[in-house]
Amino acid sequence: MSLRDFLERFRPTGTPGAAATGVPPDRAAERAVELAPALARLTAVQQEAARIRAAGDADAQAIRRDAELKAADVVATAREQAPGVRREAAESFVRQAAREAVAVRAAADRTADAVRRRGRARLPALVDAAVAEVMRSVTGTGPRP
DSSP, X not given: OOHHHHHHTTSOSSOSSSOOOSOOOOHHHHHHHHHHHHHHHHHXXXXXXXXXXXHHHHHHHHHHHHHHHHHHHHXXXXXXXXXXXXXXXXXXXXXXXXXXXXHHHHHHHHHHHHHHHHHHHHHHHHHHHHHHHHHHXXXXXXXXX
């Protein structure tokens, strides 16, 4: 007999401890029995939660319907008022444009008056210069401007 065969006789064949006798325990069944009362209470809570969700969904649907009706009323009112609002905006714009046109015309009138005054002030000197030039070209003599 070899040393290996000798040592093989002492090798454990099972887990250490007392020898197992009987049927091994059913852990799943033990857990099911232990959890059954808690799960039964959870079922009632889940049903209550489902009822609350259904009531919330119904309330939300009613709120959505009311909001849609109110939105439709707001849109209808806005469409009715839109022509008047546009007219008021256009009238305001036209009034502003008319005020600006009056201001531009007044500025143009002031500029034209200033040009006329300068023209009247310069006219005698220009006439004298023109007459002197004509006289010089006709007679061939005369002061040069």
